[in-house]
Amino acid sequence: MLYLYGITEGFEPPAVPGLRDAPLFAIRERGLAAIVSEHDELELEADEDELWAHEAVVEALMQEGAVLPMRIGSVVADAQAVRGLLRERAAGFWRTLESVRGAVELGVRAAATRPLASQAPAPVAPVPRGPGTTYMLARLSDKAREDEAAGRIHEALRPLARRHTAPTSSVRRGAMRSAYLVDQDRVDAFAARVEELQHALDGVSIPCTGPWPPYSFTQEQA
């Protein structure tokens, strides 16, 4: 079986090893190339090394040109099946490659960083509230601060991006999480804007990661 890493514009695969050190090769159709490695059997472990191994190949591809990264664990029976896949979806893959060419993905999150109510100092004087009320008010204030910061962050970063995902809230704490597709020559400006926001916004942490291959922008373009 063939393990797929990404779909490219047809350039030669770089000389880096695939999963389990298997060599990479390209299967070509309609000018596209699927970059694969061959395995008799392959079981992925629940371990970060597996993720980084897949990621290292996709990042190496990204150095060569536009690439659509596959979701981890994409396996196809044989070369004929890969060619069929490329043939069937060629138009969409080409449009999507066009849409990401020359750009990288940057990830941005935002979360309140002040101590939670449970860690706040006890009030010196008695206040007319139970501890539960105090906790809930503090928690609401965390949430409001995060929401407000998320809006400002997204509005400030959006103009620097070619495309972006809708900011989503994490289930755990309502923090903003969004991905931006940014032209390569604007990555520094984007990072500087994040830095400015980090200084301007009190009590909010804004981790920014990347550059990533465009994992969040591989939906086929209509």
Place this chain on the structure above:
Amino acid sequence: MRQPRRINDFERARQAREVSLVDLVDRLLDGGVVIHGDITLAVADVDLLYVGLRALVASVETMEKQLGIPVTAHSPTLDASAV
């Protein structure tokens, strides 16, 4: 009031890597091109991979919140000068 925890360079680097890992997990398990149909052979452990890593992600998010420091993390094999 609880003292802010001091963070040395080593811890900061480790945390940056783990924050990167959270973003990597999001992308590799939820993003990317998905192939459908009978040409796909499921890799047996992708679900397990997800469950195993979700626990790790939850612990990183908790850590990030408790430490409360801004982290700008980069994926380790690619830096901005290379793109």
